[in-house]
Structure formats: structure tokens, C-alpha cells
Amino acid sequence: MLAVVDHATPLSAHIANWLAAFVGLEPIWVFHAVGALVVATGVLALVVTPVGLGGVYLERKLAGRIQNRRGPNRVGPYGLLQTLADGVKLLSKEDIIHRGADAPLFRLAPYIVFLSAFAGFVVLPFWPGGAPANLDVGIFYFLALIGLETIGIVMAGWSSNNKWSLLGSMREVAQVISYELPLGIVAMCPVIVAGTMSLSGITEVQAGPIWKWFVFRDGIWAIVMVPAFLVFYVSGLAAAKRAPFDLPEAESELIAGFHTEYSGMRFGMFFLPEYALMLSISAVTSVLFLGGYHDPLGMSAEGGSMHGVWWWGLIWFFSKTTILFLSQLILRWTLPRLRIDQVMYLCYKVLLPIAMACLVATAFLRLFFS
Amino acid sequence: MSNTVSETPAAANPNPSQIQGVKLSGERAVPVIPRDIQTDELVFNMGPQHPSTHGVLRVVLRTDGEVVLEAQPLIGNLHRSCEKILENLTYVQGLPYVDRMDYLGALNMELGLVLSVEEAGGVEVPKRAQYLRVIMCELNRVISHLFASGQFGLDMGAFTPFLYMFREREEGLKLLNMVTGGRLLYHYIRYGGVTRDITPEWAKLCLAWCDRVLAHMPEYDNLLTWNNIFLNRSCGVAILDASTCMDFAVTGPCLRAAGVKRDLRKDMPYSSYEDFDFEVPVGPFEKGVVGDSWNRYRQRLMEIHESLKIIRQAIEGLPEGETQQKKISRAWKSPPGEAYVASEAPRGEISCYFVSDGGKFPYRCRMRGPSFQNIAVLELCSRGLLIGDLIALLGSIDITLGEVDR
Numbered sequence: 056m057l058a059v060v061d062h063a064t065p066l067s068a069h070i071a072n073w074l075a076a077f078v079g080l081e082p083i084w085v086f087h088a089v090g091a092l093v094v095a096t097g098v099l100a101l102v103v104t105p106v107g108l109g110g111v112y113l114e115r116k117l118a119g120r121i122q123n124r125r126g127p128n129r130v131g132p133y134g135l136l137q138t139l140a141d142g143v144k145l146l147s148k149e150d151i152i153h154r155g156a157d158a159p160l161f162r163l164a165p166y167i168v169f170l171s172a173f174a175g176f177v178v179l180p181f182w183p184g185g186a187p188a189n190l191d192v193g194i195f196y197f198l199a200l201i202g203l204e205t206i207g208i209v210m211a212g213w214s215s216n217n218k219w220s221l222l223g224s225m226r227e228v229a230q231v232i233s234y235e236l237p238l239g240i241v242a243m244c245p246v247i248v249a250g251t252m253s254l255s256g257i258t259e260v261q262a263g264p265i266w267k268w269f270v271f272r273d274g275i276w277a278i279v280m281v282p283a284f285l286v287f288y289v290s291g292l293a294a295a296k297r298a299p300f301d302l303p304e305a306e307s308e309l310i311a312g313f314h315t316e317y318s319g320m321r322f323g324m325f326f327l328p329e330y331a332l333m334l335s336i337s338a339v340t341s342v343l344f345l346g347g348y349h350d351p352l353g354m355s356a357e358g359g360s361m362h363g364v365w366w367w368g369l370i371w372f373f374s375k376t377t378i379l380f381l382s383q384l385i386l387r388w389t390l391p392r393l394r395i396d397q398v399m400y401l402c403y404k405v406l407l408p409i410a411m412a413c414l415v416a417t418a419f420l421r422l423f424f425s
Numbered sequence: 426m427s428n429t430v431s432e433t434p435a436a437a438n439p440n441p442s443q444i445q446g447v448k449l450s451g452e453r454a455v456p457v458i459p460r461d462i463q464t465d466e467l468v469f470n471m472g473p474q475h476p477s478t479h480g481v482l483r484v485v486l487r488t489d490g491e492v493v494l495e496a497q498p499l500i501g502n503l504h505r506s507c508e509k510i511l512e513n514l515t516y517v518q519g520l521p522y523v524d525r526m527d528y529l530g531a532l533n534m535e536l537g538l539v540l541s542v543e544e545a546g547g548v549e550v551p552k553r554a555q556y557l558r559v560i561m562c563e564l565n566r567v568i569s570h571l572f573a574s575g576q577f578g579l580d581m582g583a584f585t586p587f588l589y590m591f592r593e594r595e596e597g598l599k600l601l602n603m604v605t606g607g608r609l610l611y612h613y614i615r616y617g618g619v620t621r622d623i624t625p626e627w628a629k630l631c632l633a634w635c636d637r638v639l640a641h642m643p644e645y646d647n648l649l650t651w652n653n654i655f656l657n658r659s660c661g662v663a664i665l666d667a668s669t670c671m672d673f674a675v676t677g678p679c680l681r682a683a684g685v686k687r688d689l690r691k692d693m694p695y696s697s698y699e700d701f702d703f704e705v706p707v708g709p710f711e712k713g714v715v716g717d718s719w720n721r722y723r724q725r726l727m728e729i730h731e732s733l734k735i736i737r738q739a740i741e742g743l744p745e746g747e748t749q750q751k752k753i754s755r756a757w758k759s760p761p762g763e764a765y766v767a768s769e770a771p772r773g774e775i776s777c778y779f780v781s782d783g784g785k786f787p788y789r790c791r792m793r794g795p796s797f798q799n800i801a802v803l804e805l806c807s808r809g810l811l812i813g814d815l816i817a818l819l820g821s822i823d824i825t826l827g828e829v830d831r
Contacts, residue, residue: 389648
């Protein structure tokens with residue numbers, strides 16, 4: 056049913072139309088609002104649950120395996136409910152806003168971070184036509200949300216009235232202005248090839264077997280796309296504030312960085328978005344370079360046996376995302392942390408020139424080869 | 426920082442201008458904020474509840490953004506007046522207190538006190554007891570170095586190597602536990618000997634453990650030592666050159682990593698260390714500049730190899746005989762006299778100036794601890810470092826606050 060939805064109409068509009076037809080009442084905008092709410096709730100339910108229960112559990116279990124220990128194994132079968140228990144613990148903890156804090160900003164900051172991390176899922180094409188909101192400027196919207204998260208973090212650092220927090224948020228700003236340039240520029244490479252900024256559109260251009268994915272596209276594009284993919288991946292690590300780029304938190308240096316003063320569920324509001332951001336950045340990486348919901352054999356392409364089958368696309372989308380997510384976890388538990396000047400050096404003097412070269416080369420290739 | 430002291434070997438100080446003023450980070454100088462931009466200095470209170478001060482050290486930082494202008498270590502949060510307590514307890518009662526100084530190298534602390542008291546009192550220690558002391562102290566040194574290296578990795582943000590090193594440390598603690606009955610604080614070395622003998626089974630277990638640690642060393646190297654990020658973070662960072670070390674009486678791995686070959690086990694052998702064949706590794710090592718953070722880290726790993734060699738030789742050549750002088754009773758007291766004996770603890774030289782007036786209690790026990798001396802260099806060495814580098818400096822000097830504050 057969902058698979059036949061054409062890409063131009065958002066999912067919420069379909070729900071609105073169906074509701075309007077079912078109830079038969081005016082005005083139609085009410086149904087649009089209801090449709091949007093249903094989609095938003097659905098995305099949150101579908102995304103927060105796997106992120107909260109899956110992502111955190113996966114990380115802890117994997118970290119345990121890497122570190123020669125077992126990881127969570129007490130709450131529920133195989134420790135699966137550990138995250139749930141932690142959530143209950145966070146909710147029941149005392150909510151402290153200390154006297155020196157700027158209370159309104161202090162309260163607001165976690166929500167901004169939470170919102171910007173989870174709102175990114177709205178534009179992801181989970182299966183053919185399965186983007187909750189198929190924006191024409193999908194990738195632009197996504198990058199803008201990553202920038203918005205920074206505001207929440209700076210807000211948290213400033214309102215905490217704690218010098219370590221402030222230092223953490225200043226590091227975050229320094230990091231953002233460093234990684235956003237290469238991140239934004241290499242994201243334009245697939246956009247140039249696809250001719251659209253919509254994530255669904257970019258995925259559709261990559262329909263077909265593995266050599267149609269942008270990272271290997273027809274062999275010749277690999278010259279440009281492989282470095283672009285690597286730059287995007289590394290910048291994405293920095294965007295998710297994961298090791299080796301976890302400087303804003305930098306436990307051994309800044310205690311807990313920008314969320315030093317947060318406790319209970321307010322801390323949870325910083326903790327969960329980190330995983331959400333990791334997942335959404337992995338998903339966007341897979342959409343931009345690894346063919347999104349297309350399988351490597353081209354069965355989901357036009358004329359293939361699985362063309363338009365929504366669960367087939369979902370399987371491939373999630374497996375690609377999960378592989379990238381796991382690679383981030385493995386890096387997290389293997390590598391030490393960079394220093395702030397090394398992060399800036401890496402982003403400005405290494406990644407940015409590569410990104411620029413990729414962009415120019417993509418433009419030329421596009422001119423001569425397509 | 427003065428580099429005019431000519432005692433420094435030329436190789437130890439390749440470019441004096443690099444060490445003065447702005448510190449190096451690899452080949453790139455730390456960015457200096459232009460003076461025409463008006464910025465305020467921040468005063469940070471690092472510790473006593475900071476995760477990387479290795480205990481309850483408090484460092485007051487004056488920084489320009491992330492660049493440290495001044496770092497003043499304020500010690501004393503863990504002060505228990507150990508030396509005064511020793512003056513008010515009988516000899517036998519006082520001994521467990523020195524364990525609490527450097528709790529990561531507790532056996533070496535015991536040895537520091539016991540050697541001085543025995544020297545002053547003219548107590549002969551049976552050869553077997555001397556060998557047992559060596560075995561246990563070296564075991565303790567390996568464990569302590571594993572802890573320090575892992576902790577340094579943790580300070581650099583690498584969590585996993587820490588737990589890998591703890592795996593071997595745990596096994597070593599079990600070995601110590603089997604003989605001494607304690608995992609951290611042992612009270613094993615007594616005046617005139619040691620409390621318990623080892624069994625052949627234990628010796629076998631210990632040798633197997635030595636092999637295991639050696640087998641795991643490449644794992645640490647692959648994971649941490651040769652990691653490019655780790656090298657970038659620690660090579661050329663927080664250089665502690667030989668002349669500074671000598672000015673501040675820095676001893677132990679920090680001094681040897683700066684290229685000075687001074688190890689009391691070799692230079693002034695005590696407790697039969699002259700019987701064993703081992704090397705004293707000194708910096709510079711494969712990467713970095715002599716006396717930088719990476720060399721200090723590497724120094725400890727190299728010393729683990731040598732300590733394992735000593736343990737093996739001591740177990741294989743363990744002489745028969747008593748483990749304890751029979752005439753040392755519970756009410757034993759030292760005849761009048763004084764002595765100063767220095768020995769090599771994991772963090773540097775531990776020594777005790779001991780005076781006895783023949784009474785029930787020691788007249789004076791002045792301990793000279795390595796951590797207390799080594800931490801003094803922080804103020805000088807931290808100027809111009811980034812906060813991340815300051816953590817590297819603290820972690821690579823490797824202090825134990827119990828011994829700094831005593």
C-alpha cells in the first residue's frame with residue numbers, strides 16, 4: 056500500500072486525504088495537521104524505540120565484547136531491557152537545576168538538541184516512497200538540523216554557569232565550524248550527480264546493482280566518490296561527536312563537557328540524541344553514497360523482482376545503516392581522542408581540500424561523462 | 426625554563442628553543458592568540474573531583490581559552506600525616522601505614538621504610554627473603570606500570586587498552602593475593618624478612634603469568650603505542666628534558682625517559698638486585714622527542730619487560746633458607762642509630778631518613794617520595810600547553826596522590 060505512494064506527495068497528505076475521504080468533512084487543513092501529527096508520532100515511535108533500546112544496547116554489548124567483558128546481561132533476556140531500566144532510573148532521579156544556572160536556557164537546551172537530532176529522521180527514505188516527508192531540499196534540511204543542534208549545546212554550556220561546560224560548548228563550536236565545511240561540500244557531490252537535493256530522488260538515481268551506487272558509480276565515478284565518501288564519513292563522525300571527535304564531552308579532560316551539570320532525564324535528553332544522530336548520519340551516508348534502500352544485485356531497480364516492495368527496501372536501508380553505525384562504535388572503542396587543534400587541522404587542511412577537489416572533479420565528470 | 430645547564434646530553438635536547446616558551450605539538454606550534462584581541466583569562470579549578478587528576482589532586486589553572494598559562498598544583502587533600510603517625514607507633518604497628526602512601530606500589534613503599542630501619546639497626550636479611558622481596562616488588566612494579574600505561578591511554582580517550590591492561594593486572598593481583606593475603610595493601614615485607622614463603626605451585630603460576638604478560642604486550646602496542654592519533658597526541662608534547670628533571674629531582678621512569686640512565690637497582694643495588702641480569706631502558710625511544718609524554722609511556726612498557734626478566738631469574742635462582750630473621754619479635758625496637766637508604770619504586774626513588782633513639786617508637790621517619798617530587802615539575806612544564814596536553818602531562822608523569830600528600 057505504502058509502496059505505491061508517489062514521491063512528490065508527502066505521507067501526511069495521503070493520510071489527510073484518506074481521513075478526509077473517510078470522515079467527509081471540511082476544512083482539509085485539519086486533516087493535514089492530523090496527518091502530520093500521525094507521521095511525526097510514527098517516526099518518533101519507530102525511531103526512538105530502536106535508537107533507545109537498540110542503539111544503546113548494541114553499543115554497550117559491543118563495547119563489552121571489545122573490552123573483554125560481557126556487557127549488560129542482567130535485566131531481561133541477554134540484558135535487552137537494560138536501557139529501559141536505565142531510562143526508568145533517569146526518570147526517577149532528582150532533577151537538579153543549580154542556583155547559578157540560567158534556568159530557562161538550562162531547561163530549553165536539551166529539547167533543542169533532542170528535537171534537532173530526531174527531526175532529521177523525517178526526510179530519510181526508509182523504503183521506496185517511504186520518506187515521511189519528502190522534502191525537495193532534504194539534504195540541506197538535514198545539514199541545517201545538525202547546525203541547529205550546536206545551538207542547543209552552546210546554550211547548555213553557557214547556561215550551566217560552569218567553566219568546564221563552557222569550554223565543552225566552545226569546543227563544539229570550534230568543531231562545528233571545522234567539520235561542517237567538508238561535510239556540506241562533499242554532500243554536494245551526490246547532489247550534482249543526481250541533480251536533486253531530495254534524499255528520495257538521490258536514492259532513485261542509484262537504482263540498480265552495486266555499480267550504480269554513487270560510491271562505485273560506473274567505475275569512473277569511484278575516483279571522486281570514494282574520497283568523497285570517506286570525507287563524509289569522517290566529518291559525520293565529528294558531527295555525531297563520537298570518538299575520536301568527542302571533544303565537547305571529553306570525559307578525561309572536561310569531566311563531562313557541556314552536560315556536566317545535567318542530571319536525570321535532562322541528561323538523558325543529551326544522551327539519546329547522540330545515538331539518534333549517529334544513526335541518522337549513518338543513514339544519510341548510506342543514502343548519499345551506498346544506494347539507500349537498493350540492494351546490491353539490482354532486484355529493487357525498475358524491472359527487478361523486488362521493485363517497489365517496501366520491506367525489501369527497508370531491510371537494505373537498515374542493514375546499510377547498521378553496518379555504518381557499528382563501524383562508528385568500533386572506532387569509538389578503539390581510537391584515542393584528537394586534540395582540538397588537531398581536529399581543526401584535520402578538517403581545514405586535510406578534509407576541506409579533498410572535499411573541494413571532489414566537488415570540482417564531480418562537476419567536470421558530470422559535464423563530460425553523463 | 427632554563428636550559429643553560431650543560432649537564433644535559435646533546436641528544437637529549439635537540440633544539441632548546443623548542444622547549445622554551447611555546448610548546449610543540451608534533452611539528453606544529455600551538456596557536457598563540459594575538460595580543461591586540463582583548464581576551465580575559467579564565468581561572469579553572471581542576472580537581473579535586475576531576476577524572477584525570479588520578480586522585481584528589483587540585484590544580485588551579487589560569488588559561489587563555491584552552492591554552493594553559495599557569496597550572497598550580499595544590500596538594501594536601503589526602504594528607505594523613507603518615508610520618509608523624511610512624512613516630513607514635515611501635516615499629517611493627519607502623520609498618521602497614523606506609524602501604525597507604527603509594528597504594529599502587531605498596532610493596533615498594535614497605536621496602537623503602539624497611540631498608541632504612543634494617544640499615545640503622547644492623548639487621549641481616551636472609552638471602553631467600555631478599556629474593557622474595559625482589560619477586561614481589563617487581564610483580565608490584567609490573568602491575569603499577571600496567572595501571573599507569575592504561576590510565577595514560579584512558580586520559581588520551583582510549584578506553585579499551587586500559588581494560589586490556591587491567592586483565593593482566595587482575596591476574597597479577599591474584600598472584601600477590603595468594604602470597605601476601607592482600608590485593609592492594611599487603612603488609613608483606615617485615616623487618617628482617619617477609620611474612621610468607623612461596624610454594625613451587627605459585628612459582629609456576631607466576632612464571633606462566635610472566636609469559637602471558639609478554640604475549641599480550643604486542644596487543645597493547647597495536648592498540649595504543651603505535652596508534653597514529655595517540656602518537657600525535659603524545660609525541661613532542663610536554664617535554665621534560667634532563668636538566669629540568671635534575672633541577673626538580675624528578676626520578677623514576679620520567680627521568681629515564683629523558684635520557685638519564687639512573688636506576689637505583691643498578692646504581693646502588695639493594696636487596697640482592699646485583700644478582701640479576703637486566704637492562705635499564707632509557708629514552709629516546711622510537712618516536713617523539715626525548716622526555717616527551719610518549720617516551721614516558723614507552724619507558725614504562727619497556728621496564729615491564731625488564732621486571733619480568735628479574736622475576737623469572739629470582740624465581741629460578743631462589744636460594745633455600747629462612748624467610749624471616751627469628752630474633753625480630755613483636756616488641757622489636759631498633760638500637761640507636763640513623764640511616765638513609767634509597768630504593769627504586771615504580772614511580773621513582775622512595776627513601777626514608779630514619780632515626781632511632783633506642784626507644785619503643787621510631788624517633789623520626791622522613792620519607793622522600795617520588796610522586797611528591799615529580800608533581801612539582803607540573804607548574805613549570807605546563808605553560809603554553811593546551812588543556813588536553815596538560816592531561817597528557819599529568820597522566821605520563823603518573824603520580825599517586827596518597828604518596829604526594831602522605
